[in-house]
Amino acid sequence: MTVAIGDPGAIPMESLEIPLEESAGVREFELSFKNVSYCVKHKHALEVASLDQEDERLTRLVMEEEKDFFSYNPPRLMVEKSYDGSYQRYALSTMQQLRVLLRRTTRCTLRDSYQFKARVLINIAIALITSVAFYNTGNNADRILANTAVLIINLYAIFFTSIVSAVLVYPRESACFVLESKNNWYSLRAYYLAKLVVELPTLILSSSVFFLIVYYFTSQPLEWLRIGTFALICLLFGWISQMLGLLLGSVMSVQNSVFVSILIMVPASLFSGFFVPLRDAGVLLRPLLYVSFVRYAFEGAVHAIYGFDRTDLECPEVFCYFRQLRRFLEFVSMPDLAYGYDLLALLGWIVLLMGAVYFSLRRRIKQD
Helix, strand or coil, rough: CCCCCCCCCCCCCHHCCCHHCCCCCCCCCCCCCCCCCCCHHHHHHHHHCCCCCHHHHHHHHHHHHHHHCCCCCHHHHHHHECCCCEEEEEEEHHHHHHHHHHHHHHHHHHHHCCCHHHHHHHHHHHHHHHHHHCCCCEEHHHHHHHHHHHHHHHHHHHHHHHHHHHHHHHHHHHHHHHHHHCCCCCCHHHHHHHHHHHHHHHHHHHHHHHHHHHHHCCCCCCCCCHHHHHHHHHHHHHHHHHHHHHHHHHHCCCHHHHHHHHHHHHHHHHHCCCCCCCCCCCCHHHHHHHHHHHHHHHHHHHHHHHCCCCCEECCCCCCHHHHHHHHHHHHCCCCCCCCHHHHHHHHHHHHHHHHHHHHHHHHHHCCC
């Protein structure tokens, strides 16, 4: 079957016949002619585009194009398994995708650094206020309870700045990721790795600014071992908060994420071991103390400051009951501190939340 098209000013319409069956498709516009030496290609494109959608000739062309597309065999590095077991085609390998995503995210952060600057400035402001309120309490046996409050306040500040920054931004970012992933721009694996790599420096810088200011002005012991162990606890706790914010942002809207994050933090704080010691918890409440990630962070911070065979504190009064740290640790129901146990518990929470974030994104790709 043929379609007759032509240019009345140059060639009679009867003398130009274009067999659509022999056409190589709209993509290359390679036509064959009978008794004609040239053709206006844009007229052929308009003719094909104006055909009815149910036209047999147009259907044949579409089938030929699909056949050429699906017969393409990409290199092994360009084929990655998708979430449902099928294969998606990417122009780049996972490592190449990761490098591109890292460059894109870095440029976006540098161009729009308001969130990062606000996060750092808020941490500095809260750190200065805390330092003024609890100035020089670190080595004072008479104010040991106030110094313990500094530790829990330090954890709360890191938690809220980390989780709020995630839940305010990530719902929109995750929606954009779903659209780009469905268009096969990049794989879930590459995006997830890039997201973790980008979030880590921001967390380290913002959290370090806070606890270093508080640590110095509250006169905590200036020993590298204690500074390092305390910093590690703060960073692990901040990473848990960040992952929790990403998890909420990937499954909820901004409003719901902020609301749920507060609901999570309140009971977790009550069972941190500071407000409700282990000895005062009932039988039904004790299991909550053993699963609360705030409790393990608080115990690790107490161990970093008061553990590792620290000498007795200074006593500015005539008598200080908690001058011997053994009495204080028994008072807060932590006579036998295990810093390694606290680290393992926090790492377990991190692995759990990182897996939850990955599978929540995978579920969104499948459902949306």
